[in-house]
Every structure is written in structure tokens, then in C-alpha cells.
């Protein structure tokens with residue numbers, strides 16, 4: 114029941130119709146019996162400043178921020194967490210008595226999913242990260258914060274973009290930059306964790322993989338593909354054929370949402386409830402072709 118005391122959460126994006134966030138968060142709210150509601154608002158780029166003003170004026174409690182607003186929103190906030198500042202993007206805003214504070218929960222999300230879904234409490238000394246876009250930025254930040262990682266191979270189709278990312282994140286000698294051109298096999302000897310942060314393999318081109326054939330993945334490796342549409346990607350199939358364990362991006366999606374939920378409400382949500390709700394919404398979307 115929405116009452117006069119109900120606190121409002123939401124997501125702003127453009128487009129925003131396909132987001133699983135309302136379903137995930139409202140399921141967690143219901144499970145915990147909290148007096149919150151989570152909505153989705155389509156906000157065009159030119160409407161972003163007004164949307165943040167509305168957040169203040171309407172005393173909204175919290176917002177998730179998604180494509181294309183994650184960078185632009187930073188200039189409209191009263192405060193940005195050091196983590197979000199370093200990553201260069203905000204995906205969560207909390208209204209602290211009129212002060213809008215920006216956070217980035219993607220770095221937390223990837224580490225928490227590796228722990229929760231992949232059983233990786235300690236990360237392996239050698240990690241490969243494919244991609245150098247926005248998603249790779251948050252993941253590289255998360256990996257660099259882990260002292261047990263000795264070497265990160267940062268591989269991207271555009272080599273200058275990978276070099277720029279490595280330099281921007283201050284990776285130093287731990288980050289080894291390389292190319293990712295479809296044909297040439299990668300040397301993944303000793304790599305215990307491979308993360309795909311490119312969009313290759315994502316709907317609507319699900320049969321593509323960022324990993325060139327013959328790349329010699331270690332059977333003991335864990336492969337995390339941050340893609341979650343489809344849930345079982347071509348890369349995951351390749352990795353499984355090599356004997357490796359795999360995770361899709363659903364866990365990371367849910368864990369970044371869980372951290373946002375905790376920032377807003379002060380309570381850690383039931384992550385399994387959020388995961389089940391997200392899966393249900395994807396199944397429904399697939400059935401109705403929306």
C-alpha cells in the first residue's frame with residue numbers, strides 16, 4: 114500500500130522501458146515489508162538537470178542512473194563519492210536531507226558477484242579484462258583495489274582506448290595492455306579469471322564472442338561475462354567447452370542493485386529475491402517480445 118509516508122526510489126534512463134530494476138527493487142521492498150516504492154522514469158538528455166531538480170523538489174529518496182546519464186549527472190550533484198569520482202560515472206544517487214550524493218556500485222557489484230556466485234573470496238593473481246568502455250572502467254577500478262591481483266591483461270579492440278583507460282586508472286605496471294582483434298588467439302596462460310566487459314555477444318547479435326578461437330583458456334579459470342541478455346552467451350559456451358566455470362552478468366546486475374538498495378534504505382536486501390524477480394521479468398519480456 115502506498116501511503117503518505119512512502120519513500121520514492123527510481124531509475125532514470127533513456128530509454129528505460131526494458132530495465133529490470135523496478136521489478137528487482139520492488140520485490141526486495143515487499144520481502145522486507147519496507148514503505149518504499151521504486152519507479153522508472155524516461156528522462157531525455159536535455160531533461161537531466163530538471164530531473165535532478167525534481168529529485169530535490171519532490172524529496173525523492175534515491176535514484177539509479179543509467180545510460181546515457183552516468184557521466185553527465187556528476188556535475189548536477191552536491192557530492193560524489195571518491196569511488197564514483199575515480200570511475201568517472203555515477204549509477205546511484207541518494208538524497209541526504211536535500212544533499213544529492215552520487216555513488217558507483219558497479220565495482221562492488223562485480224566483486225560481490227564473484228564472491229557470491231563464483232565462490233571467489235580471493236581473486237587469482239592473473240586476470241584478463243576484455244573491453245575498455247564504461248563497464249570495463251568500473252571493473253578495472255575494482256580489480257586494481259585488490260592487492261592479491263598481480264597482473265591484469267587489459268585487452269580491447271581499440272588499443273589507444275585501452276592505453277587511455279589504463280593510464281586514467283593509474284594501473285601502473287600491474288596492467289598489461291593488448292589488442293583484441295577477432296582473429297588472433299590470446300595468450301591466457303596462468304589467467305585464473307577472465308571478465309568480458311565488451312558488448313560482444315549481447316542481444317541482438319548473440320552468436321558473437323569476444324574471445325578468439327584457440328585462446329587456450331585454463332580449465333581452472335572462471336569466466337564472467339557481464340552480458341545477461343542472453344543469459345548463456347557464446348563466450349560462456351566456449352569457456353565451458355574448455356572446462357572452465359562461467360557466470361553471466363545477472364549476478365553483477367543484482368549485486369550492484371543490492372548495494373544501491375543498502376545505500377538508500379540502510380538495509381541489505383534479500384539478493385535471491387531480487388535475482389528471482391529479475392529472471393522472472395526477463396522470461397516475461399522474452400514471452401511478450403518487448
Ligand code: ATR
Nearest residue numbers: 244245246247248249269270271274310311312313
Ligand atoms: P559500455 O559502457 O557498455 O562498456 P561502451 O563504452 O560503448 O559500452 O564500450 C563497449 C566496449 O565493447 C568497448 O570495449 C568496445 O571496444 P572498442 O573500444 O574497440 O570500441 C567493445 N566492443 C563493442 N563492439 C565490439 C566488437 N564488435 N568487437 C570488439 N569489441 C567491441
